[in-house]
Each structure stands twice: as C-alpha cells, then as structure tokens.
Amino acid sequence: MTSPQPSSRTVVVHDGPKLLAEAVAARLIVRLTDAQAERGVAAVVLTGGRIAAQIYAAVRDNPARDAVDWSRVDFWWGDERFLPSGDPDRNETQARDAFLAALPVDPARVRPMPASDGPHGSDAAAAAASYAAAIAGAHFDVVLLGVGEDGHVASVFPGHPVGADPRPVADVHDSPKPPPVRITLTVPTLNTAAEVWLLASGAGKADAVREALSSVSGAPGAADAAGVLPAARVHGRARTLWLVDTGALPGGV
Numbered sequence: 001m002t003s004p005q006p007s008s009r010t011v012v013v014h015d016g017p018k019l020l021a022e023a024v025a026a027r028l029i030v031r032l033t034d035a036q037a038e039r040g041v042a043a044v045v046l047t048g049g050r051i052a053a054q055i056y057a058a059v060r061d062n063p064a065r066d067a068v069d070w071s072r073v074d075f076w077w078g079d080e081r082f083l084p085s086g087d088p089d090r091n092e093t094q095a096r097d098a099f100l101a102a103l104p105v106d107p108a109r110v111r112p113m114p115a116s117d118g119p120h121g122s123d124a125a126a127a128a129a130s131y132a133a134a135i136a137g138a139h140f141d142v143v144l145l146g147v148g149e150d151g152h153v154a155s156v157f158p159g160h161p162v163g164a165d166p167r168p169v170a171d172v173h174d175s176p177k178p179p180p181v182r183i184t185l186t187v188p189t190l191n192t193a194a195e196v197w198l199l200a201s202g203a204g205k206a207d208a209v210r211e212a213l214s215s216v217s218g219a220p221g222a223a224d225a226a227g228v229l230p231a232a233r234v235h236g237r238a239r240t241l242w243l244v245d246t247g248a249l250p251g252g253v
C-alpha cells in the first residue's frame, strides 16, 4: 500500500520484515540500474542495522541483481562504529559479509569510513575529516537509513550535539547506543542525496516512526534543539521514501 504524504514524503508499508527486505532490495536494484542508464555510474550510501542486513542479503539473492553493473557502483557509508577493521560490529563488516563479498564490485569504489586501527588511529575527528574530503563533490543517488528505536538515523542521535554539527562528517562521542565513538554524515550532508530511504521494521520502531511521520518539520536546517527527531529531519532532493513494515507502522498511514 502506498500513500503520498505532506512535504513530499511517501510511506510504503510491507507485510513483515521478509517482504520489506525483498521489496527494498528489488527497488534498490532498479534504482541503481536506472542511475547507471542515466549517468553511467550509480552511488549508494549504506546504513547499518538489522533490517539493512536483511536487505543486503536479499539483494545478493535476487537474480535481477545482474541488471546492475556492480563494478560501476560507488558504495559509501552514512555512519560507522569507530572500531578496528573487521570488527563484526562495524557497519562495513556487516555489508561486506551480507552482500559486497558476493558481488563483482570494484574494490576502489567501496569507500568505508576509517577504522580505529586505520591511518588516523584512535583520532576519530581526523578520521571524520578524511571522510569529508573523500565525499567532497560526490553525488548520492540513494541514501539508506535505518531508523533507530529512538528516532536516530546514521549516528545522528536525538538530543545529541551531533544534530547541530556544522561539519559534513562528524565524529560522535558518548553515543547513547554502543559503541560510544562513531563517525557520521551530518543531516545537511545526508540531505544532499537525490533520494533518501528510511527503513524501519518491527514494533520497537513504531513510536519513532509515528512521531517522525507526524512531525511537520523535515526542513534541512531544523534545529535538533527544537525536539525534532533526526529521522524527521532527513529528506532527498527528489524523493523521500519511508519503507516500513506493519510492525513499525501498525494500522498503516
């Protein structure tokens, strides 16, 4: 079921996490195929989280995945847990294990955020600055954002100073969700994308989804101090899609 929303948001509700993952995977394959037809290349910003892992596996297992020239897809990350390379809790590790390792990607186009044992060591601010340099001038066809129980997206947490950070990429300390140190694209950077897809599955997300969808905000500069959930502050330039299941939005829109 699909419903147009105020402020050009569209909410699509699927009947459970399996169907949500398969439908988003199919949608992503089509979007990347279209981007390559239009621009020659495609670029996607990956997220972490439980439904994201299911979506990546569904892309891997979808026979239509071969419609995409994976060697001409740029993979970026919206946020990262600042942990050593290969740590199972890194969003990079999750995506590599779930689908990147199974696809004929160009390793040079896979651009994870730095790890805590990388060139910047434990200096998360330097790591964030280096990622800001890497994304400068990049075009994002799609940003995937898993919505947290508290309404966070990427590592922009409600009430946390990162919500008002003026940098394109921020280091995050004292994250309310472990691990405490993270790196994230900030809201203005996420909002440069052509399309933003917000993903939510399960009853644990219901309060955040309901609150974000009822918010009248969504303006790129909306101050976090105003109490607007990060999930309500992000939007694509061309399209903002909420892709959820019936657990996350009981009763529909």
Ligand SMILES: O=C1O[C@H](COP(=O)(O)O)[C@@H](O)[C@H](O)[C@H]1O
Binding pocket: 047, 048, 049, 050, 051, 052, 079, 080, 081, 091, 145, 146, 147, 148, 149, 152, 153, 154, 155, 177
């Ligand atoms: O910590 C994070 O969590 C969220 C969502 O996780 P989920 O398991 O509740 O779906 C994700 O938005 C973010 O990228 C990640 O770093």
